[in-house]
Amino acid sequence: MVRLAKLNPFKKPSASISKGHLAAVNTLQNGSKHLLAIEGLSAAEINKFLDLAERYVERNLATDKKHPILRGRTLINLFFENSTRTRTSFELAGKRMGADVINISVGASSVKKGETLIDTAQTINAMHPDFIVIRHAESGTAHMLAQHVNCSVINAGDGSHEHPTQALLDALTIRRAKGKIKGLKVAICGDILHSRVARSNIALLHTLGANVTIIAPPTLLPADAASLGVTITSNMREGIKDADIVMMLRLQMERMQGHFIPSIREYFHFWGLNREKLSLAAPDALVMHPGPINRGVEIDTDIADDLERSVILEQVEMGVAVRQAVLEILAQA
Numbered sequence: 001m002v003r004l005a006k007l008n009p010f011k012k013p014s015a016s017i018s019k020g021h022l023a024a025v026n027t028l029q030n031g032s033k034h035l036l037a038i039e040g041l042s043a044a045e046i047n048k049f050l051d052l053a054e055r056y057v058e059r060n061l062a063t064d065k066k067h068p069i070l071r072g073r074t075l076i077n078l079f080f081e082n083s084t085r086t087r088t089s090f091e092l093a094g095k096r097m098g099a100d101v102i103n104i105s106v107g108a109s110s111v112k113k114g115e116t117l118i119d120t121a122q123t124i125n126a127m128h129p130d131f132i133v134i135r136h137a138e139s140g141t142a143h144m145l146a147q148h149v150n151c152s153v154i155n156a157g158d159g160s161h162e163h164p165t166q167a168l169l170d171a172l173t174i175r176r177a178k179g180k181i182k183g184l185k186v187a188i189c190g191d192i193l194h195s196r197v198a199r200s201n202i203a204l205l206h207t208l209g210a211n212v213t214i215i216a217p218p219t220l221l222p223a224d225a226a227s228l229g230v231t232i233t234s235n236m237r238e239g240i241k242d243a244d245i246v247m248m249l250r251l252q253m254e255r256m257q258g259h260f261i262p263s264i265r266e267y268f269h270f271w272g273l274n275r276e277k278l279s280l281a282a283p284d285a286l287v288m289h290p291g292p293i294n295r296g297v298e299i300d301t302d303i304a305d306d307l308e309r310s311v312i313l314e315q316v317e318m319g320v321a322v323r324q325a326v327l328e329i330l331a332q333a
């Protein structure tokens with residue numbers, strides 16, 4: 001059985017949508033209409049996305065999920081990296097809001113004939129889309145794209161830089177479960193070095209007043225870790241102690257050149273989440289993971305499937321609502 005929002009006992013009352021929430025977009029990313037990063041957003045701007053997303057969580061439980069305020073608009077998903085959750089939820093979000101949604105399959109596009117990213121972007125731009133959702137292996141790609149198109153650009157993950165909608169959906173999941181974010185102890189464990197999810201979450205959680213600890217092997221900690229305003233440790237038992245939230249991350253093998261860990265077996269022994277390590281966290285600690293999960297690598301199957309502790313599928317559910325909120329707010333910019 002999957003524990004989803006309708007069974008969530010911690011559900012907060014719906015936020016009301018008013019013209020006021022749209023003011024946030026005017027200062028988004030220096031006054032533009034894009035969502036490129038969490039870094040630089042204020043607490044008020046983040047909360048406005050979350051408050052509006054609450055409305056969509058309710059709406060997505062109804063039989064009729066349509067709220068066609070984007071009728072006539074076009075959303076293009078331009079994913080240069082694989083995705084299940086992000087691409088599907090942007091597609092669902094757009095369709096539920098009445099937009100026309102196009103998924104560009106990069107493998108079958110003219111990129112394979114040598115077209116540059118900027119040429120691809122300008123080609124798509126000439127068709128007058130309203131939103132381009134981009135995922136790319138290179139950090140900074142979404143920012144670059146935003147300078148070459150007229151429409152709103154949403155960063156769906158750029159290299160190891162940022163994945164802003166993931167951090168928003170994680171925050172919504174936490175807020176609905178715990179009723180707050182400020183003051184919570186959040187332990188983020190795993191491949192911090194290559195993780196755009198970690199970077200966006202650290203920025204968001206810091207802005208909303210959580211206490212963040214990052215836990216990783218020394219080889220998987222970023223060089224600028226000390227400047228991130230977090231507690232840093234390579235000892236998982238120490239880092240996870242009394243945590244309210246344990247956020248596990250996937251080993252990003254596709255971004256690793258060389259050997260960062262001795263072996264998967266040893267990695268799981270020291271940094272994998274199992275029942276014994278989780279017992280050190282707060283008794284009501286929640287387990288999160290952005291997915292895709294690698295069972296037996298960073299998380300034990302037993303924990304991933306424990307619906308009393310794991311909110312991994314609720315994160316997926318929140319992903320649709322958060323992306324609807326992002327589209328609505330950007331559409332009003």
Ligand code: CP
Binds near residue numbers: 082083086087166291
């Ligand atoms: N969390 C996340 O970005 O998942 P996908 O790679 O499936 O989109």
